[in-house]
Amino acid sequence: MTTHTSTAARGGGNSSAPARRPRQSPRRSSGLPDWVVPYVLLLPGLLVIAALLLYPLYQIIDMSFHKVGLAQIKAINPRPAEFVGVDNYTHIFESDLFWPSLRNTILFAAVTVALTLILGTLVGLLLNKLGKKMSMLVIVGIMAAWATPPTAQSVVWKWMFDSDSGVVNWSLNLVPTWLSELVFGVSDWSGHPWFNSTITIYFVFVVMVVWGAFPFIAVSVLAGLKSIPSELYEAAQMDGSGPFTTFRKVTFPLLKPVFSVLMVLSIIWDFKVFTQLYLLGGGTVNRDAFNLSLWSYAEAFSNPPKMGIGAAIAVVLTAILMVITFVYVRQIVKTEDDIR
Amino acid sequence: MNDGLTRKRLGRAALNGAGIVVFLFAVFPVYWMVSTAFKPNDQIFTTEFIPFPSPPSLDHISRVFTKGVAGHSIWQYLLNSAIVAVSAVVLGAVFALLAATAVARFRFRFRTSFLILLLIVQMVPAEALLISLFTMVKRLGMYDQLIGLVVINVGLTLPFSVWMLRTFVAAVPKEVEEAAWIDGASRFSTFWRVLFPLVAPGLVATSIFSFITTWNEFAYALTLINDQGKYTMPVALQFFVGQRSTDWGGIMAASTLMTIPVLIFFLLVQRRMVSGLVAGAVKG
Numbered sequence: 072m073t074t075h076t077s078t079a080a081r082g083g084g085n086s087s088a089p090a091r092r093p094r095q096s097p098r099r100s101s102g103l104p105d106w107v108v109p110y111v112l113l114l115p116g117l118l119v120i121a122a123l124l125l126y127p128l129y130q131i132i133d134m135s136f137h138k139v140g141l142a143q144i145k146a147i148n149p150r151p152a153e154f155v156g157v158d159n160y161t162h163i164f165e166s167d168l169f170w171p172s173l174r175n176t177i178l179f180a181a182v183t184v185a186l187t188l189i190l191g192t193l194v195g196l197l198l199n200k201l202g203k204k205m206s207m208l209v210i211v212g213i214m215a216a217w218a219t220p221p222t223a224q225s226v227v228w229k230w231m232f233d234s235d236s237g238v239v240n241w242s243l244n245l246v247p248t249w250l251s252e253l254v255f256g257v258s259d260w261s262g263h264p265w266f267n268s269t270i271t272i273y274f275v276f277v278v279m280v281v282w283g284a285f286p287f288i289a290v291s292v293l294a295g296l297k298s299i300p301s302e303l304y305e306a307a308q309m310d311g312s313g314p315f316t317t318f319r320k321v322t323f324p325l326l327k328p329v330f331s332v333l334m335v336l337s338i339i340w341d342f343k344v345f346t347q348l349y350l351l352g353g354g355t356v357n358r359d360a361f362n363l364s365l366w367s368y369a370e371a372f373s374n375p376p377k378m379g380i381g382a383a384i385a386v387v388l389t390a391i392l393m394v395i396t397f398v399y400v401r402q403i404v405k406t407e408d409d410i411r
Numbered sequence: 412m413n414d415g416l417t418r419k420r421l422g423r424a425a426l427n428g429a430g431i432v433v434f435l436f437a438v439f440p441v442y443w444m445v446s447t448a449f450k451p452n453d454q455i456f457t458t459e460f461i462p463f464p465s466p467p468s469l470d471h472i473s474r475v476f477t478k479g480v481a482g483h484s485i486w487q488y489l490l491n492s493a494i495v496a497v498s499a500v501v502l503g504a505v506f507a508l509l510a511a512t513a514v515a516r517f518r519f520r521f522r523t524s525f526l527i528l529l530l531i532v533q534m535v536p537a538e539a540l541l542i543s544l545f546t547m548v549k550r551l552g553m554y555d556q557l558i559g560l561v562v563i564n565v566g567l568t569l570p571f572s573v574w575m576l577r578t579f580v581a582a583v584p585k586e587v588e589e590a591a592w593i594d595g596a597s598r599f600s601t602f603w604r605v606l607f608p609l610v611a612p613g614l615v616a617t618s619i620f621s622f623i624t625t626w627n628e629f630a631y632a633l634t635l636i637n638d639q640g641k642y643t644m645p646v647a648l649q650f651f652v653g654q655r656s657t658d659w660g661g662i663m664a665a666s667t668l669m670t671i672p673v674l675i676f677f678l679l680v681q682r683r684m685v686s687g688l689v690a691g692a693v694k695g
Contacts, residue, residue, distance in 0.1 A: 108598070109517035113525065116510035116569060123544070123566025124532045130543035144546050146554070194433050197426065205430050211678075212434040215441045218677035220627040222645040223666035227444045230659055238443060241460050261458060286437065290681070343536035346629040350649060364538040371542045372634060378542055385539035396534045 128389075135159050135386045139378035152379070159383035172361040176388075179273060179362060180341040186281045187337055188330070191288020196318070198289060199296045213286035221283070225350035228279040232265040239265075269359045272352055280347060284340070288333055295329040296322065335399040342392055363388040444670070447663040448472065455659050471664035480658075481639045481650040485665055488647040492669075495557055495632075495643060496625040499564035500618045506565070507572035508580075508614060512606070514573070515580035529570045537567050538630055545634050555637045563631050568621040575620065579613025580606070616680045623673050644669045 103111065136159065137143075137152035163169055194213070198206045219227070232239050243251065243260040252258045265271045299322065307317045323330075345364045352360045355369040363384055371381025447455060448471055450464040475485045514522055544563055553559035583606060591601045629645040636642055648669070651662035 103598070106519065109513040109519040109522070112509040112513035112517075116506040116573060117525070119506055119566055119569055120528070120532060123563065124535065124540065124570070127540040127543040127547065128532075128535060130547070131540060134543060134546075139546075144549055146549055146552060149550070197429055197433065200426055201430050202427075205427055209430045209434050209437075210681075212437040214677055214681060215674065216437040218623075218674040219441060219444075219670055220645065220666075220673055222627065222629055222648050223444065223670050224440075226648060226651075226662050226666055227440050230447065230663065231440060231443060233659070236456050236458060236659075238460065241458065282436070282440065339534060339536075343538050345538045346645075349629075349633075353652075364536065367538070368541065368630070368634075371545075378546065381542050385536075385542060389535055389539045392536060393534055 131382045131385055131389075134379055134382035137379050139376075139382070141375055144376070144378065155379065159379045160387075162380055163383050163387070168358060168361060168366055171359060172363050172366045175269075175273070175360065176342060176362040176364075179277065179344070180338060183277050183280050183284075183341045184334065184337045186277065187284045187288055187341075188334060190281060191285040191333075192292050192330075194285060194289035195292025195296060196322075198293045210290070213289060216282055217284075217286035219283065221346040222350060224279055224283050225347045228275055228282075229266070229351060232275050234262050234264045237265075266351065266353065269357070272357070272360050276344075276348060276351055279351075280341065280344060284337065288337070291329060291333055292326065295326045299325050331399070335396055338395055339392065342395075343388060363391075441670075444663050445667050447659060448667045450660065452660055471660035472668075475661050475664045475668070480647060480661065480665070481642065483640055483642075483647075485644070485647065485668065487640060488642050488644045489668065491557060491641055492626055492644040495560045495564065496622050498561045499568065499625045500622045502561070503565045503568050503572055503621050504614060504618050506569055507576050507617065508607075508610070510569075510573045511576035511580045512602070515577040516585075529574055532570045533574070541630055541634060544631070548635055554635060555641065557636075557641060559635050560628075560632060560643070563635070564621075564625040564628060567628070567631075568624050572617050572621055576610070576613060576617045579610050579617070582613075583609045619676045619680045623676060626673060 134152070136154060136156060138155045138158075139152045142150040143152045194209075198209060201209065231237055234240065240260040240263055243255075243257075243263075246254075248258050251260070257263060265275055303321055303325075304317065307321050312320065343364045344362070345368065348360065348362060348365055349355075349368075352365075355361075355365065355373075358369075361369065367381045367384035367388065369381075370377045370384060446463055449467040449469070450461065451468040451470060454461045454464060477484060479485055479487070513519075514525060548554050548559045548563070551559075553562070587609065588601055588605055591605045596604070627645060628643075632643045632646045636646065644665070648662060648665055651658045651665065
C-alpha cells in the first residue's frame with residue numbers, strides 16, 4: 072500500500088503502531104470470504120422477520136380475499152378457503168360499524184397525539200427550567216406513570232372512575248352543586264357511571280393514554296433541549312426576545328426533527344391501541360366503542376370466527392397507517408443516504 | 412428588596428408549583444393502585460376518601476399468592492410471564508446483535524434495503540398480524556403453549572432491537588477491532604472478546620426494552636393461550652373482574668406486583684432508552 076509506505080518513510084523509523092490503518096483488514100483466520108460475512112450475520116434475523124412479519128403480512132392480505140372460518144383454521148386437515156373476491160371489503164364498508172370505528176380510531180388518534188405532544192413538550196420545557204432536585208423529583212414521578220404496564224393502567228383508571236367507590240366521583244362531588252350543574256349538568260356524582268356510553272369511555276381512554284404517553288415526549292424533548300447550545304439563548308435574550316418568541320424562533324426550529332419523529336411515533340402508537348380499549352370497554356361487548364383494531368379482533372375471534380372479515384379490517388388499518396407514515400420513512404431514508 | 416429579585420422568586424415559585432402539579436398528576440394513579448392494594452375491603456368499598464390505608468393490610472397481597480385467581484396462584488402467572496419474556500429476550504438478543512453488527516460494521520449491497528425493511532415492518536401494527544399469526548401458530552401445533560408466545564414476541568421485538576442496537580455497535584470505534592485483527596485474533600474472537608464487551612451496555616438496554624414489551628404484551632397472550640394455567644400476568648389480571656362485582660383489592664395487589672419489575676428496569680435504562688429511540692429515529 073503506497074500510503075502506508077510513504078507515511079512510514081516520512082516518519083523516518085519503524086514505529087510499532089502503524090501510522091495509518093490499512094483499509095482492508097490484514098488477516099483472515101476464518102475461511103469465509105469477506106463479502107459473505109454481513110449476509111451470514113443478517114440471515115437469522117432476516118429469516119425471523121420474513122417468517123413472523125412479512126409472511127403474516129402477505130397472509131393477512133390473502134385471507135382478506137377468502138372466506139376463512141372454523142373449518143379452515145383447524146390444526147388437522149384444514150379445508151381450503153373459498154375465494155370470495157372483494158366480498159369481505161364490501162361487507163365491512165357497508166357495515167354500520169365501519170364509520171363509527173373509523174371515526175373513533177381517527178378522532179382518538181388526533182386528540183391523543185395532539186394532547187400528548189402539547190403536554191409532553193410543556194413538561195419537557197418545565198423540566199429544563201427547574202432546579203436539579205425538583206426536576207429529579209418530577210422525572211421520577213413521570214417515570215412511574217410511563218412504566219405502568221398498559222393492562223395495569225387500564226384497571227387502575229377503571230378503578231379511579233368506578234361509579235360507587237371511585238376517587239373521581241368523590242372529588243367531583245366536592246364541586247359546589249350549582250357549579251357542577253352548570254358545567255356538567257350533573258348535580259350528584261355518587262354512582263355516576265363512566266363506562267356505559269362511548270363518549271365517556273373515550274374520555275377516560277384519552278386521559279389515560281395521554282397520562283401514560285406524555286412522559287416519553289417530555290424526556291425526549293428535554294434531551295433535545297439539553298443539546299441546544301446556551302449561546303443561542305443568550306443571543307436571543309440580548310436581542311430582547313421574550314420566552315414565546317424564543318421558543319418559536321430558536322427552540323422549535325432546532326428541535327423540529329425530534330418533534331416530527333415523536334409525532335409519527337405517537338401516531339403509530341395511538342392509531343391501533345387495543346389493550347386499553349379492550350379492558351376499559353369490557354372486551355367486545357360495547358360495539359359502539361370499537362376502533363378498527365378492536366373491531367378486527369371482534370370479527371375474527373367471534374363465534375363462529377370470521378377471519379376473512381377481520382383480516383380485511385386489519386388490511387384497511389395497516390393501509391391507512393402506511394399512508395400516514397410514508398412521509399416519515401422517506402425522510403429517514405433520505406438522511407440514511409447522507410450518513411457514512 | 413428590589414423588584415427584579417421578587418419577580419425572580421415569584422417565577423421560581425410558579426415553576427416549582429407547576430412541577431408539583433405534574434408530579435401529582437403522574438404519580439397519583441400509581442399511588443392509588445399501591446394504596447388500594449394495602450387497604451382492607453371496608454376501606455375500599457366506601458364512598459369516603461381514604462388517602463392511605465390505616466392500618467395497612469397484607470390481606471390482598473397474600474390472598475393473590477395463596478388463593479390466586481382463575482384457579483391458580485399468581486406465582487404461576489408471574490412465572491409464565493417471566494419464562495416468555497426471558498426466553499424471547501435471550502433469543503432476540505442473539506439475532507439482533509448479529510444483524511446490528513452486519514448493518515453497523517459492513518457495507519454491502521442490500522444494506523439500505525434492509526434498513527428500509529426494518530422501518531416498514533415497524534409501521535405494521537402488531538394487532539393487524541394477530542389473525543394470521545394465530546392461524547400460523549395453530550397450524551404449527553403451538554397453540555396454547557408458551558413457546559408460541561416466545562416465538563411471536565421475538566418477531567415483534569426484533570426490528571426495533573436491531574434498529575436501536577445498531578447505534579450502539581456503530582458507537583464502538585472501528586480501530587479497536589482493527590487492532591485486534593492486527594494482533595491476529597480470529598473473526599469470532601474479535602467479535603466475542605472485543606466488540607461484545609463494548610456493546611454489552613447497549614445490548615442490556617435493548618434487551619430490557621424488549622423485556623418490558625414482552626412482559627406487557629396482551630393481545631397475543633389473550634388469543635394464543637386458552638389453558639388458564641398458562642396465562643401470562645396481563646391476561647390473568649382481567650379475571651379479577653367478576654360478573655357483578657370486581658375484586659378491586661386483589662386486582663390492585665396483582666397490578667402492583669406486575670408493575671414492580673418494569674419500574675425497576677425503567678429506572679435502570681431510562682437514559683439509554685430515550686437516546687436509543689430518538690437518536691435511532693433521527694439520525695438513522
